Amino acid sequence: MGVTPLARPKIRLLWAIVLTLFLWLGVSEPAWAQVFGKLDRQIEGSSTLAVAEDGSTIQPYLDRVANDVSEFTLDNGMKFIVLERHQAPVVSMMLYAKVGAVNEVDGYTGVAHYLEHLAFKGTTNIGTTDYAAEAPLLEEMDAVFGQLMAAEKVGDDEQLAALHAQFDTLQAQASGYVEQNKFGQIIEQSGGRGLNATTSADATRYFYSLPSNKLELWMSLESARFLDPVFREFYKEKEVILEERRMRVDNSPIGQIVEKFLEVAFDEHPYRRPVIGYKEDLRTATRADIAEFFDAYYGPSNLVAAVVGDVDPENVKALAKAYFGRSKARSLPPDVTIEEPVQTQEKFFELTLPSQPWYLEGFHRPGINHPDHVVYSMIESILVGGRTSRMYQDLVEQSQVALNIGSANGFPGDLYDNILLLYGLTAPGHTVDEMALRMEALLTQLKEESVTPEELERVKTQARAGMLRSLDSNSGMASLLTEYEAKTDDWRNVFEELKAIEAVTAEDVQRVAQATFVPSNRTVGKLLSAEP
Missing domain, CATH: 1.20.5 (Single alpha-helices involved in coiled-coils or other helix-helix interfaces)
Structure with a gap:
């Protein structure tokens, strides 16, 4: 979903908004994946780190792990990142395609998400x-x-x-x-778990875990479905995706306001379009559209693979050459060159729908490669990081104007300049305008008063704990390694994150807050209850 334990969007609301924002942030679970989802941690190979959450203790551990990582690039341009972990006889694999909804063009939205679904339909030999x-x-x-x-x-x-x-x-x-779900059946019968894929604004990810003696099976299956794909059952999957859109957007007040929010917040950048795509584009899409998009963005030089677990790096390299080396090199697809103009005045909209009242406000912020990206994550933690956060204490516990609050940092993606989103569900007897006033007071306080050393240390401790949780599993590590390689051009940056966290000062927090939380940089959305 996101890129770091800090920058990762944090969804903390009721189930309706959770589903909607998960869709926008790239959490998509096709029906074929559901049988695996509950079992993925059984063979995960968690290392159960016995490391304290003190920064001075964690960094040497991170340095040791980084030294165990190796990499190689095939002649066709595909990069592999390998980490040996022999705690359990399992291996987790992540295939990361550097393509998402941001790479689509107007009139053809949703094709990246289509491809995620269709990639599991098999090949000329599998599924037929x-x-x-x-x-x-x-x-x-x-x-x-x-x-x-x-x-x-x-x-x-x-x-x-x-x-x-x-x-x-x-x-x-x-x-x-058609042999239904043949791809998943092969993996399940071989002891695989966690079979899934996600489409986000910035990327498409395919991942699962297998017993380590089945590594060659992964090489065979994954290389085949991207070397020899057959987009069968396209029109059946079209109905599945259209129904997904109806459920999560068209028939959901939360879905509608989230879609509207990004359309208002962004004037030019492709982040303004929904990851799932617009209804008409989905309805008229053709199999040829999907194939054209695949040919443009699924070349080997636009893919990154991570293999983490009980493996021999030399064996991984030999298998990768034998299977993925069959793909011919292609030129890299065009970069996204559209830049969002600087917002110069506050944006505002209202929707009146049969729903409880919600309040959303978001502020433009730079992408992951900006030096302040960690500072934004610290600010998010100060404001919305759990029950001790400022917004929860003020809006939920003390004033009780909100039933719950939440945030999405790096919304809807973070490769490019994006949004820090804050939102809340209004409590009975209170209004969205009351919530807006309380939020404004908290943001003003953050701009005018320096955070205390104790509060800053609290959010740093949360960040260390989040990092440890991500690094503690094979799949978590595979995800981070590919994410950093794809978005920062070097997987090693994941191990530098703690240093950046520790370096954040109270002055940094105040400086970034003062630059960000200004009316001219704000977009406000209000979801008001329709009269019964």
């Missing part, structure tokens, strides 16, 4: 009983779908009915060749 017979049906379905879209534009109802019947027949025939 007879690809030679299946392939012509897939192509014919594509042609009929194009005719359907054309007939819809001219409003030819008679032709539409005939085409729908033809399409349904073709889809039924193609389904007869």
Whole structure:
């Protein structure tokens, strides 16, 4: 989801908003993944660190771990990061594609998320009983779908009915060749756990864990699905994704205000568009659109893999060459060059929907590679970091204007300049305007008064604990190594994070707060209750 224990968005609200913000931040769980989700930690290979949360004690440990990490790059440009951990005979793998919703263009939103779903549909050999017979049906379905879209534009109802019947027949025939969830079945039968994938604004991640003697299986499966993908059941998956959007956005007041918030907060940058995509774009997307996007962004030089666990780095390298080395090198895709103009005046909007009242306000902040990115995370912890935080104590415990509060730091992504979002659910008998006043007072206090040494140490302790939790599991380490490599161009930066945390001063917090929490940099969204 995010990139560091500090910069990672922290979702702390009721389940409705949790689901919505998880979707925006890139937590997507297709149906095939649910059977694995509850079991992923059973073979995780956690090292159970016996390290105190004092910074002077943690850093030597981090240095030792960093020394155990090795890396290599294949001739086609794909990079691998390997960490030996022999606590348990398991290995966790992360394949990180440096592509997300931010790389889409207007009119084709949601294609990155489509690809995440379709990557599990198999290859010419996996997921089908007879690809030679299946392939012509897939192509014919594509042609009929194009005719359907054309007939819809001219409003030819008679032709539409005939085409729908033809399409349904073709889809039924193609389904007869599909081996459902074959990819997941192979992994499950081999002892795999935690099979999942996420699409976010900045990246798409594919990950799971296996017994260490099944490492070659991962190499075989992962290389095949990105070397020889078949986007079968595309039109069935289209309905799944459209239903996901209806549930989490169109029929959700929280989903609607989150989508509207980013459209208002960003004028130009692609962060303004939803990760899941707009309804019309999803509905009219074609299999050719997905294939074109795949060809542009899934070249080996745009992928980073991490292998963490009970492995021999030389064996990993040999297997990687044998399997992933089959992919031909491609030129890197174009970077996102659109820059968000500096906001010069406060932005504001209201939505009136059948919902409890919510209040949201967000402030533009720089991306992960800015020197102050850790300071923003410290500020978030001071304001919203648990029950001892300023906002929880003031809004929930003392004034009781809010039932709950939360934040998302690095929203909706953090590779580029983004948003520090603060939000709250209004308590009965109180208004969103009361919450706005209380938040304003707390932000003013942070700008005008220096944080105490005790409070600063508290949030640093929270940061150390969060870092330890992330580093304590094979999958957590694989996630961090790929994230830092992709976003900061060097996985080693994950081990420098503690030094940056320890270096933050009260003056840094006040300086960044004064520069950030100004009206001209603020976007406010209010979700008001519709009259019954």
